[in-house]
Amino acid sequence: MAEYLVNRRDIEFILYEHLDVEQLCRYEKYSEFNREVFDMVLEQGLKLAKEELAPLNEIADREGAKFENGTVTFPKEFHEPYRKFCEGGWIGVASSPEWGGQGLPRVIAMATGEFFTGACLAFMMTPSLAHGAGHMFETFASEELKNLFVEKMYAGQWAGTMCLTEPQAGSNVGDVKTMAVKEGDVYKITGTKIFISSGDHDLAENIIHPVLARTPDAPPGIKGISLFLVPKIRVNPDGTLGEPNDVHCGNIEEKMGLHGSSTCTLNFGDEGNCIGYLVGEENKGIVYMFQMMNEARINVGLQGSALGAAAYEHALQYAKERIQGVDVRNMKDPNAPRVPIIDHPDVRRMLLFGKSITEATRALLMKTIYYEDLAEVSEDEAEREKAAGYVDLFTPLCKAYSSDMGFEVCVQAMQILGGYGYCQEYPVEQYARDSKIASIYEGTNGIQALDLLGRKLAMKGGALYMNFLNDLNAFIEENRSHESLASYIEKLAAAKDLLADITNDFMTKSMSGDAIYSIAHATPYLSSFSEVVCAWLLMEQALIAQKRLDEICAEKGADDPEARKALAGENDEAKFYAGKLDSMKFYVTQILPNVQARVASAKTEDRTILDAVL
Ligand SMILES: Cc1cc2nc3c(=O)[nH]c(=O)nc-3n(C[C@H](O)[C@H](O)[C@H](O)COP(=O)(O)OP(=O)(O)OC[C@H]3O[C@@H](n4cnc5c(N)ncnc54)[C@H](O)[C@@H]3O)c2cc1C
Incomplete structure (x- = not known):
């Protein structure tokens, strides 16, 4: 089983020396925090990542999610770490205390997010989606829906998804065909979503799906899409679980990597009995979903960067230990001492590529999320507006550049390990396979x-x-x-x-x-x-x-x-x-x-x- 390796010093450098995030504690929202608390959170996060999540990574890859008799299961080893992850309040670490969150700055959550994601991306898909969906409901749903769902999602008791993609609606979300027909206070949902991450599993007692669908008289395209909250199991007004809600997993995909994450086909309303609740107003669904998508895009960038970072650390360790060949300056001397491969200029070039890209994408992601914190808490309106502008401008860079380059760093790490880079004995080939999806999902x-x-x-x-x-x-x-x-x-x-x-x-x-x-x-x-x-x-x-x-x-x-x-x-x-x-x-x-x-x-x-x- 491979250890999770990460350069914590670089993360601390960005937090405290580059961004000076302690400045955030000047603002009321974060006034109860200080560096000591941040350090403690980092310490606990890294411990959880190394001790509980990293051991799952290989199991996630080799065993994977399973679809049997119409239901999905994750490897049994996921359950206890998931319980600990939820109990530690990590899903809502940067969420509002009003809904059970810890209220920490997002930039601190991102630092621990790198640890968790780098340790086991497949495991992290479920908590990340629970957070993203919960936050979207917190922002846009009615008080009644929020009271029923949000706190339980941040606690991980109920998980979440994001249901956009359909067979004919991938990059072009405006083509979704799933229907929502009003019946009294609720809507009846019918349609099929594909590729839904964590669409079904056995980690949480309920799964709450945010579903994009159209009402019968909706205008065509993106302006006719509404957002519905669709629970897997219906929830009674007192918050207890009711009967199943006619949402069924039809299949899960066999993939190149990320085997420990279930990628589900979800059928809504096959028996005409799937109930959904409108979130916000009809035809504004895409506006609401953009909040979740933008958060997810930065998070997907983090996936690329974090796996690249872990692959780089393994390659660096290997390059210091693997002895092969002689120093190029002594090439003609058959008795020259054999050297570690880190001495070869070509290996040094690949290592510096991994090091500089990792540090660059990490800085890009953390600065962008720091702007998101500032955009919320700054008392200066012009500063808030400028910070929000940076988040908008940098989000596509975070998503695309970090995922493309993170994958590239994994590929270079494989190259540094030579033949072993291609073998399962070392974790870098898994990092490469797992990270490739980050350039594809969440908007290619x-x-x-x-x-x-x-x-x-x-x-x-x-x-x-x-x-x-x-x-x-x-x-x-x-x-x-x-x-x-x-x-x-x-x-x-x-x-x-x-x-x-x-x-x-x-x-x-x-x-x-x-x-x-x-x-x-x-x-x-x-x-x-x-x-x-x-x-x-x-x-x-x-x-x-x-x-x-x-x-x-x-x-x-x-x-x-x-x-x-x-x-x-x-x-x-x-x-x-x-x-x-x-x-x-x-x-x-x-x-x-x-x-x-x-x-x-x-x-x-x-x-x-x-x-x-x-
Ligand atoms: C493992 C996995 C997990 C996923 N999880 C989720 C999930 O949880 N929820 C969800 O809703 N979806 C999910 N998806 C779906 C994913 O978001 C889509 O696969 C992705 O958006 C691309 O859609 P598509 O596969 O239909 O490709 P297409 O849209 O057919 O695109 C194919 C190619 O054409 C290009 N292309 C398409 N349109 C344009 C254009 N206008 N201009 C330029 N290039 C274009 C694309 O960039 C791409 O290179 C997941 C997919 C996978 C594989």
């Missing part, structure tokens, strides 16, 4: 790119994008003459100029009726945008790291490059900060130049993508 990454290009850039008259550009320009100007990092800041400035240039081109094309050309380049555009943002975040971190490293070196009397290097080899903190600088340098010199190639390709005006006969 192609759809995220369209969201960025088609919606987010134009949102609020372009204000979100302009705020981002102005802040980045100000950062560059402020640090342009930095003593040791100026040359890297110039590289960031050059990439930013290219991004701004191609953004202008795309906007001009859209206005002149040639949006399709830009759409063909939407995915590379999202990658370039993400890389500029990630380079910025790693640069912010590098400035902090450089200062701290200088302080440590001064304190220890390491005043020449050799002495500084030696210190980094023996002092953990010096090593960490030197490592942060290396991540930035690798990212800016080896990954950020991709922006140049993509922008050059988008500027060719070549229309093969659109015109080719395929």
Whole structure:
């Protein structure tokens, strides 16, 4: 059984040194918390992840969810950790105490979320969906529905799902056909949803489905969709369980990975007896569902980043232990000592790729969720609005870039392990298989790119994008003459100029009726945008790291490059900060130049993508 490995120090660095999340405790909502509490939560979360969830990962993969006699079961080993997870209040860790939550900042919940997800993604699907669905009901459902359902969902007593996809309605949710016909105070639901994660299982006594459906006279498309709360087992007015609600699992999918998560076909109302409750108003379902989808998109980005991070840590450990070949400088000497593979430049390149991408996507995700906290608690309206804008702008980057690159890090980790990377003896091949889905569900990454290009850039008259550009320009100007990092800041400035240039081109094309050309380049555009943002975040971190490293070196009397290097080899903190600088340098010199190639390709005006006969 593989251990769960994670760089807790990097997470603490982001929380306390990069984002300075203790600042949140100045606001009333978080005034009862302090760093001690945050540290305790991290400690408990990591313990639970390592001791209870990590041992499930291999079982989840090998045994998987099972569908027998019309019902779904998870491996029996899931049950006790699920009980402990719920008892510890982890589902509602950042939810309102009014509904039984712990009320912690979301950014702290994300830090523990990385531990849980990295330890066992398949297990985490059920609690994550219970939280997302519960939060959507808390925000939009009637008092009566909230009182009946929300607290039990945050407690994990009742689980949740999200029921959007149908055979003909995948990326295009507006095509859902599931019907909801009003009968008195309730609706009768009929239809089939496919691919529903945790759609059926035996972890909780009830499952509460948020279902997108249409009423008979609804307008076509997205504007005719309503949201219904559909329990698997009906709930009496006093909160006790009643009779089954005519929701049946027809099948579960056999998948490439994530075997411990049930991916269900759900049939609603086969016997004409499935009751649903309208949430909010008719025809506004997609607006409500967007809250859950946006949260889930950031969470899916975390899935990619967390599994990539775990795979990287395993590859790093392996590379230090595996002895193979000689130092390339001694290649001609048959008696040269054999070295660990971490000494080979190509392996070092792959490791630095994993390290810098992991730290970059982790920073992107945590900064975005920190903005979400600020958007809620800041007393300054302009700051709240700007923070909310950043959440909107960065959500597609979080989802698509973190999932694509997290998978890529897993693939590189497999490569570092050589033959063992392809074998089940080590966990990295499972991380790769499990993480692939993150680029597909919750709106494919192609759809995220369209969201960025088609919606987010134009949102609020372009204000979100302009705020981002102005802040980045100000950062560059402020640090342009930095003593040791100026040359890297110039590289960031050059990439930013290219991004701004191609953004202008795309906007001009859209206005002149040639949006399709830009759409063909939407995915590379999202990658370039993400890389500029990630380079910025790693640069912010590098400035902090450089200062701290200088302080440590001064304190220890390491005043020449050799002495500084030696210190980094023996002092953990010096090593960490030197490592942060290396991540930035690798990212800016080896990954950020991709922006140049993509922008050059988008500027060719070549229309093969659109015109080719395929
Ligand atoms: C393991 C798993 C778990 C899932 N869990 C859930 C769940 O809990 N709830 C739920 O509702 N759904 C769930 N899904 C469904 C998932 O969200 C969909 O598979 C996904 O949205 C894509 O839809 P599709 O499979 O129909 O692909 P399609 O929509 O057919 O897309 C196929 C390809 O075409 C591209 N494409 C489609 N339309 C466009 C467009 N307009 N522009 C550009 N490219 C486009 C896509 O990007 C993709 O590459 C799950 C799926 C899986 C495999």
